[in-house]
Amino acid sequence: AQSVTQPDIHITVSEGASLELRCNYSYGATPYLFWYVQSPGQGLQLLLKYFSGDTLVQGIKGFEAEFKRSQSSFNLRKPSVHWSDAAEYFCAVVGVNFGNEKLTFGTGTRLTIIP
Amino acid sequence: ETGVTQTPRHLVMGMTNKKSLKCEQHLGHNAMYWYKQSAKKPLELMFVYSLEERVENNSVPSRFSPECPNSSHLFLHLHTLQPEDSALYLCASSQDRQVPGNTIYFGEGSWLTVV
Numbered sequence: 001a002q003s004v005t006q007p008d009i010h011i012t013v014s015e016g017a018s019l020e021l022r023c024n025y026s027y028g029a030t031p032y033l034f035w036y037v038q039s040p041g042q043g044l045q046l047l048l049k050y051f052s053g054d055t056l057v058q059g060i061k062g063f064e065a066e067f068k069r070s071q072s073s074f075n076l077r078k079p080s081v082h083w084s085d086a087a088e089y090f091c092a093v094v095g096v097n098f099g100n101e102k103l104t105f106g107t108g109t110r111l112t113i114i115p
Numbered sequence: 116e117t118g119v120t121q122t123p124r125h126l127v128m129g130m131t132n133k134k135s136l137k138c139e140q141h142l143g144h145n146a147m148y149w150y151k152q153s154a155k156k157p158l159e160l161m162f163v164y165s166l167e168e169r170v171e172n173n174s175v176p177s178r179f180s181p182e183c184p185n186s187s188h189l190f191l192h193l194h195t196l197q198p199e200d201s202a203l204y205l206c207a208s209s210q211d212r213q214v215p216g217n218t219i220y221f222g223e224g225s226w227l228t229v230v
Binding site: 102104 | 117119121155156157158160205207217218219220221222223224226
């Protein structure tokens, strides 16, 4: 079964600084990978997804993520964070297993932005 | 606005009450989901409906009873809940259940507090 690990529970960065949130997955074949963001009191919003092709994917709000098969990673990056980026970020994986699709989430990384 | 609307946004209920959570999707999707989000735990998939038929029940206690009268509406009926059931309940939808890597769109969630 697939699994997702987000090793950082909480990250604090200064506004304007760069950001990298880590995500490692475990799956026997090529996974489909997602990053979602959850602002306080809100549902989850899709930031970006990787299905195939270019391993560097661009998302909304200036985020990007890079799929590295050799490291089983799908880290999320942003060159310069804004105060509005403070939220919880979830990495998710779905296995390519027809008839038994399951989107598995990590436990999330809470991002705090300081002035 | 994700196209998935949940009501109520907040609900406080006693352990002997009966209440329902409602979800409506305006995306023309065929699959709908209920997830439970508790503090410090990954999102838990509770139920999956595909074309109004329940296709997955992840060992959810019977005090949670889903209903999908049509492909646009999903309910979660609640009765005799426990305080540990207090959580954010997220409804979601996707175009199809069986196509791998379908993007899942989430509602803003219903905050449930059981007293």
